[in-house]
Amino acid sequence: MTGVLVSTTINGDAVQFACPTDETLLDSLRNRVGLTGAKEGCGTGDCGACSVTLDGRLVCACLVLGVEANGREIGTVEGLVEDGKLHPLQEKFIEHAALQCGICTPGFLVAAKTLLEKNPKPSEEQIRYALAGNLCRCTGYDKIVRAVQAAAKEMRKK
Amino acid sequence: MRYETPTTTKEAATLLHKEKGQAHILAGGTDLLVRMKMGMTEPTLVVDIKHIPAMQAITKSAAGFKIGATVCGAAMTEHAALGKAWPGIVEAANLIGSDQIQGRCTMVGNLCNGSPAADSVPAMIAAGAKAIIVGKDKRRTVAVDKIVTGPGKTSLAKGEVIEAITLPARLPRSGDAYLRFTPRTEMDIAVVSAAVNLTLQRGVVKTARVVLGAVAPTAVIVAKAAKAIIGTKLDDEALEKLAAACSAACNPIDDKRGTIEYRTKVAGVLAKRAAKIAYQRAGGTL
Numbered sequence: 001m002t003g004v005l006v007s008t009t010i011n012g013d014a015v016q017f018a019c020p021t022d023e024t025l026l027d028s029l030r031n032r033v034g035l036t037g038a039k040e041g042c043g044t045g046d047c048g049a050c051s052v053t054l055d056g057r058l059v060c061a062c063l064v065l066g067v068e069a070n071g072r073e074i075g076t077v078e079g080l081v082e083d084g085k086l087h088p089l090q091e092k093f094i095e096h097a098a099l100q101c102g103i104c105t106p107g108f109l110v111a112a113k114t115l116l117e118k119n120p121k122p123s124e125e126q127i128r129y130a131l132a133g134n135l136c137r138c139t140g141y142d143k144i145v146r147a148v149q150a151a152a153k154e155m156r157k158k
Numbered sequence: 159m160r161y162e163t164p165t166t167t168k169e170a171a172t173l174l175h176k177e178k179g180q181a182h183i184l185a186g187g188t189d190l191l192v193r194m195k196m197g198m199t200e201p202t203l204v205v206d207i208k209h210i211p212a213m214q215a216i217t218k219s220a221a222g223f224k225i226g227a228t229v230c231g232a233a234m235t236e237h238a239a240l241g242k243a244w245p246g247i248v249e250a251a252n253l254i255g256s257d258q259i260q261g262r263c264t265m266v267g268n269l270c271n272g273s274p275a276a277d278s279v280p281a282m283i284a285a286g287a288k289a290i291i292v293g294k295d296k297r298r299t300v301a302v303d304k305i306v307t308g309p310g311k312t313s314l315a316k317g318e319v320i321e322a323i324t325l326p327a328r329l330p331r332s333g334d335a336y337l338r339f340t341p342r343t344e345m346d347i348a349v350v351s352a353a354v355n356l357t358l359q360r361g362v363v364k365t366a367r368v369v370l371g372a373v374a375p376t377a378v379i380v381a382k383a384a385k386a387i388i389g390t391k392l393d394d395e396a397l398e399k400l401a402a403a404c405s406a407a408c409n410p411i412d413d414k415r416g417t418i419e420y421r422t423k424v425a426g427v428l429a430k431r432a433a434k435i436a437y438q439r440a441g442g443t444l
Contacts, residue, residue, distance in 0.1 A: 004161065021161035021204070022194065044192045046345070048258055057232060057261035063191045064262070065184070067161050068206065111257065132344035133256020 008069040010035065011079030019066040026050045028066030029076065037077035037106040041135065048134035051107035052076045058114040060133075077106035080113060089113055089151040098147035100138030108134045112148045120156055124149070159201050163209040167292040167321045170205050175294045175317025177203045183319060184208075185228045186262035188255065189271045212321055216240055223325040224290075227267075231260040244325055245439060246334030246353060246432075250281035253338060256345055266320045269302065272310040273347075279306065280353035280369040280377045281336040286326050293318045303369075306376045332357040333439030335432040338371070339424050341415075348372045349416040352404065352428040354436040356387070361442055363387045368400065368433070373408040373425050380407040383429060392437050392444060400433060401426030 003018035010033065017032040026043075029035045029052070041047035043062045050061040053075035054068075080087035089109050092098070099105045108131060115122060115130040122130065127148050128141070136144060164170040174181050179202030182190055193199045207213055213226040216237050223240055231251045234240060241248045254263050254277050265278045269289070279302070287302040294317050302323065305312050314320070334355035340346035351371035357364050368383035386399035410421040434444060 020159075022159045022201075024191065024195075043195050045188055045255070045259060048256065051258055054261065057230070058257050059261045060258045062195070063187050063259075065161070065187065065191070065204075065206075068184075068187075068208075114257070129344060130257055133258040 004067050004070075006067055006070045008071065009073045011075060017066070021065065021067050023066045024062050025052070025054075025064040025066050025069055025074070026061035028069070029061060029074075032066075035076050035078050038110075039103050039106060041103060041107075046135070047104070048107040048111060048131075049104050051110040051134065053110065053114060058111055075110070077109050080109060087113065087151075088154045089116070089148065092147040092151040092154065093144075096143050096147035096150060098139060098143040099136075104134060104136045104138075108136065108144055112151070115148070116152055116155060121152060122148075160203045161206065162203065163206045165209050165211070167207075167210055167212055167319055168294065170207055170210065171292050171317050171319050172294045173203065173205050174319065179203060181205065183270075185213075185264045185267050186230060186259075188259050188263045189267060207319065210321075220327060221324070222327040225265060225323045225325070227320050227322055228264060231255075231263050231265075232257070234265070235260070243328045244285060244334055246336045246355065246436065247278070247281045247285055247287075247325065250336035250353065251278045253277045253336075253348075265323055269305055269323075270312055270314070270320065272306050272308070272312055274309055274375055274377070275348040275351070275372040276306075276377075277336070277338060277348060277351065277371070280351055280371040281334065281355075282323065282325075283377055283379060284336075284353035284355040284367045284369045285334055286355070286367065288324045290321045290324065291318050292321050297321075299324070303377065303379060308375045329357050331359070331440050333436040333441070335435035335439065337428045337432045337435070339416075339428060347415065350410075350421045350424045350428055352425060352432045354429065354432040356433070356436050356440060358437070358440045358442050361391050363390055363392065363437070366433075368404065368429055370404055370407060370425050370429065373410040373421050375409075378407050378409075380404050380429075383407070387433060392433060392442070397430045397433065401430050404429040 039049040041049035045060045045063045181203040184206045213228040283303045336353045338348035338351035353369045356366040366384040382403035390396035405426040408422040
C-alpha cells in the first residue's frame with residue numbers, strides 16, 4: 001500500500017498508522033487501528049454514527065481525512081470506559097433501553113459526553129439540539145434523551 | 159492524491175496555482191469530503207490550510223474583527239466579544255449543520271462553496287464584510303458580495319485563497335440579525351433567509367442593509383428594502399414597504415423545499431422579523 005504515516009493520539013494513547021491520503025479518518029480508525037466503535041451510517045455527515053472528537057471538538061469521522069489526524073488528539077467511544085468500568089452514559093443507556101439495533105449508539109454516546117462536558121445540566125431542549133446531528137431509526141429519541149438526563153444527574157453527584 | 163499542509167497562505171496559493179489536475183482547498187472538509195465520497199470530484203491535490211497561523215484566529219482591532227479562514231463555527235459561537243458585536247453573523251454561522259459540522263465548518267468554506275442557500279453569506283454581506291484574498295503574487299481585499307457569482311461559482315482566480323474575513327468597526331447603536339425558514343428547526347437547508355444590519359440615531363434607522371438568501375442564484379442585496387426603513391422607527395408602514403421590496407427582489411427556484419410563490423412571500427415576512435430583531439439589538443424600542 002502506498003500511504004502516509006500518521007502519528008496521532010487516540011483515547012490518550014500514541015498511535016501510528018499508514019493510510020492513503022484520500023482515506024477518511026473513519027476508515028482509518030475501523031480498518032487500520034481496529035477501533036470499530038465509530039460506525040458508517042451515511043458517510044456524508046448527516047447521521048452522526050461516526051461521531052468522534054478531534055482536539056476535543058465533536059466531528060464526524062467520515063468528514064475528516066485520516067492524514068488530518070497527524071499530531072492531533074482523537075477521542076472515540078472506546079475511550080469512554082475507564083479501568084474496565086462503563087461510563088455513566090453507557091450505564092444509563094442500558095438502564096433506559098436507549099438503543100435497539102445499536103448502530104447509532106456510539107455516536108450518541110460521544111456526542112452526549114461532549115455535551116455534558118460543556119454543560120453538566122442541560123435542559124431537554126438543549127439535549128435535543130445537541131443531539132440533532134445523530135440519527136436513530138429505532139428508539140424515537142425519547143429514551144435516549146431520558147438516558148442522557150439520568151446520566152447527567154448521576155455525573156453531577158460526583 | 160497529494161496532500162499538502164503549507165504554513166503560509168502564499169505557499170498554499172502557489173501550490174494551487176501550479177497544480178495541473180483537480181486541486182481543492184481543505185479547511186473543515188464538510189463539503190469537500192461529501193463531494194469526494196459522492197464521486198463528484200477526484201482531487202489530485204488537496205491543500206489543507208489548517209496549518210497556516212494567519213488563518214486560525216478571531217482577532218479584534220480598531221478596524222474591527224478579523225475571522226481566519228479556518229475558524230470553525232463552534233469557535234465563533236464560543237467567542238463572546240464577536241457574538242456581542244455581531245450576533246447576526248454568529249447566529250447565521252451557527253445554523254450550518256449539527257454540532258458535528260460546527261466543529262469543522264468555516265464561514266469561508268460556506269462562502270466559497272457557492273450555495274445560494276448558504277446561511278452565513280447574507281449575514282456577512284449585510285455586515286459589509288470583506289474577504290482578504292491571497293494569490294501567488296498579490297493580495298487583494300474584496301467585498302464578500304463580489305465573491306459568489308452563481309451556484310457553485312466564485313470570482314476567485316485559479317490559485318487564489320481567502321485568508322480571512324474582516325468585519326468593519328462596530329458603531330454604537332448597531333445591530334444585526336439573521337433568520338431562515340426551514341421545515342425542521344435543525345439539520346436543514348434554508349428555503350428562504352434574510353439578514354438585516356442597521357445603525358440607529360436617536361431611535362431612527364440611520365443606515366441599513368437588507369440581504370436575502372435562497373431566493374436567487376446568489377444572495378441578493380435589497381437596496382429598496384433598506385431605503386424603506388432608513389429614516390423610520392420601524393413603524394408598520396415602513397415594515398410593509400420593506401417586505402414588499404424584499405418580495406419584489408426574489409427570483410427563486412421552484413422545488414420540493416418551497417415554491418416560487420411561497421419563497422417570495424416568506425422573504426418579506428422574514429425580513430420584517432429580522433429587521434425588528436436587529437432594531438432591538440441596536441437599542442431601539444418597538
